[in-house]
Amino acid sequence: GSSPASGLWLKLCALPLPVWAHQLLVVPLMHRSRALARHVVAGGLVADPVSGTNDTITVTDNRTGKSYTLPITDNTIKANDLKQVKSPDGAPLKTYDPGYMNTTCCISKISFIDGDKGILRYRGYPIEQLAEKSSFVEVAYLLVYGELPTAPQLAEWNRNIMRHSMIHNDMYKLHEAFRYDAHPMGMLVSALAAKGTLHPEANPALAGQDCYKDLALRNKQIVRILGGGPTIAAIAYRHRIGRPNVPSNADLGYVENFLYMLDVLHEGPTEYKPHPTLVKALDVLFILHAEHELNCSTSAMRHLASSNVDVYTATAAAAGALYGPRHGGANEAVLRMLERIGSVERIPQFVQDVKDRKEKLMGFGHRVYKNYDPRARLVRKIADDVFAICGRQPLIEVAMELEKVALSDEYFVKRKLYPNVDFYSGLIYKAMGFPEDMFTILFAVPRLAGWLAHWSEWIDDPDNKIYRPFQVYKGEDKRDFPDMANRKELVKGDQTKMQYSNFSARRAASLGK
Helix, strand or coil, X not given: CCCHHHCEEEEECCCCCXXXXXXXXXXXXXXXXXXXXXXXXXXXXXXXXXXXXXXXXXXXXXXCCEEEEEECXXXXXXXXXXXXXXXXXXXXXXXXXXXXXXXXXXXXXXXXXXXXXXXXXXXXXXXXXXXXXXXXXXXXXXXXXXXXXXXXXXHHHHHHHHHCCXXXXXXXXXXXXXXXXXXXXXXXXXHHHHHHHHCHHHCHHHHCCCHHHCHHHHHHHHHHHHHHHHHHHHHHHHHHHCCCCCCCCCXXXXXXXXXXXXXXXXXXXXXXCXXXXXXXXXXXXXHHHCCCCCCHXXXXXXXXXXXXCCHHHHHHHHHHHHHCCCCCCHHHHHHHHXXXXXXXXXXXXXXXXXXXXXXXXXXXXXXXXXXXXXXXXXXXXXXXXXXXXXXXCCHHHHHHHHHHHHHHCHHHHHCCCCECCHHHHHHHHHHCCCCHHHHHHHHHHHHXXXXXXXXXXXHHCCCCCCCXXXXXXXXXXXXXXXCHHHCCCCCCHHHCCCCCCHHHHHHHHHHCC
């Protein structure tokens, strides 16, 4: 519990309701609250003897002696309810939560994660069942509309998506402007944003703030992005390796067409079809990467949507967030780690270096999962199918032994560091011949479905408002503006240093600067 010096005393209004640990924050998402509740019950918080209810919490502010009763809904309190808790000088109480470690910002029906139990469900369906029985296109429909389609609905959905895999010729011209070695994710982010300029009728800044209330218009943008995404990704890939672009083959399946656009050479659409085992493997990987609740990129999608910017710009921003190495680039990091280890014999030393904080163990642990990532088990099964076609990756033995050691070593077990989806997916992509800078692309294309599902849900949410968090300001107090002659050098030179190329140094020398 809290001490008087902490400024706040929390008193639970009923047991056995789970409550927080030692600070007042917005209550966690439901799947995180269970672990936190176990952490707190031992703290001795007691039920309110007056109300006897289990849907409120009483807060006593020791600074003022005042008590406040706040309603609890879905094991959360509304941050605005804390405004009634005021400091002696009248400032309303706010929560401080860098990284949103314990903050709920929306009500969603799209995906459910129980990190303690290793559960992931899309719209209630276990990810294991979807990976076994469904297809990515069908899962995309489920994510966007909330239910599985009938056969006619799925056929129409697939037709609409594949029809929009044929993209505007300006997208091809755009990629010609990129350098030969431009990163595919940089090209994808740019192209997604540029695609929005082709559709002014679907831009709220141009067509009116409520244009997305028109479901027909909204749905068209969804299929445009889902259909065009793989094509844009394929253009980026072929530009990167110096091959001419090929048009989409809408007669093929979604993943099959993606692989076709990546790989076809002189054969043409009648003579070249991707191997069905590899198509199935990538289709399952697309399902596993399609959605994962409010991760960094999905939060970015919602954040941008709150400004009512067009969906293409919002999707580009989400892809930009995914581009970051803390998010979408993790499987690349796993591959580099395994290459650095090199052989099974070097694993013990690597493990010791991890314990000594000289190395980082990539592909283990997750912000949400405190158990085995359910997607990791499925990816491990896919690996054998891919290796049977493309050859076994030499690093797979290193990966398997490292997994075995980590799962049996008390140091990692105690910290609940289990393999996640990134641990084996990089090896699969490498076996299939994808360059490492394409790995995040293979994450972004399927995640389009999850981003668009959240975008559509946000539009329909009656609680939606523009995102605008607060800060705790600890900068300078009011200062008067000094004349130049009276200023001292308060910013030291090393704080403003920057890199200069040898070309700039040569010019500076010639100019005497």
